[in-house]
Amino acid sequence: MIEPRAGALLIADPFLKDPNFLRTVVFLCEHREDGSFGFVLNRPYENTLDELLPGIFQQFPVFYGGPVQRDSIHFIHQYPDKIPGGTEVMEGVFWGGDFSRLVDLLKEGEIEERKIRFFIGYSGWSAGQLDEEMKEKTWLTADATRRLLFHPESGEIWKDSLRHLGGEYEMMINYPIDPQLN
Numbered sequence: 001m002i003e004p005r006a007g008a009l010l011i012a013d014p015f016l017k018d019p020n021f022l023r024t025v026v027f028l029c030e031h032r033e034d035g036s037f038g039f040v041l042n043r044p045y046e047n048t049l050d051e052l053l054p055g056i057f058q059q060f061p062v063f064y065g066g067p068v069q070r071d072s073i074h075f076i077h078q079y080p081d082k083i084p085g086g087t088e089v090m091e092g093v094f095w096g097g098d099f100s101r102l103v104d105l106l107k108e109g110e111i112e113e114r115k116i117r118f119f120i121g122y123s124g125w126s127a128g129q130l131d132e133e134m135k136e137k138t139w140l141t142a143d144a145t146r147r148l149l150f151h152p153e154s155g156e157i158w159k160d161s162l163r164h165l166g167g168e169y170e171m172m173i174n175y176p177i178d179p180q181l182n
Contacts, residue, residue, distance in 0.1 A: 007143065025041045035129070148164065
């Protein structure tokens with residue numbers, strides 16, 4: 001496992017009870033002394049992008065990025081040349097950028113679903129909070145991959161992230177949510 005940092009995945013421990021993060025995978029976009037933030041990759045939101053943004057006709061899926069600021073839309077993408085102003089989180093993967101340019105590209109049909117992810121809200125930790133959760137073994141960590149970030153089957157991301165870790169972690173895929181039910 002790796003230390004939390006931008007470009008890392010936070011994989012929820014199988015027994016994590018917090019309903020916001022039960023069996024989730026968070027893409028960490030920033031981890032600094034004053035706090036951390038990222039997006040839940042595997043929790044689909046009930047609306048698609050066209051239902052949230054007038055004038056957009058593509059039915060891109062939107063994901064519940066986390067419990068903070070659920071009135072905001074964020075995105076990660078692989079379009080640094082088309083969407084200026086994004087922050088490179090890991091090689092070839094960017095967070096945010098010129099939203100009005102993105103809207104134009106969406107209207108022109110220039111954006112592929114397999115290279116972008118939209119989120120409502122985000123996951124955030126105050127200074128030291130994520131470090132404490134790491135000490136409590138709330139999260140497993142791994143380097144993010146494009147395959148996991150832009151996975152076509154969101155319901156498989158948690159399991160595939162554990163497979164990505166390999167070894168003993170793969171067995172966790174079959175752990176019950178409540179070990180008392182075992």
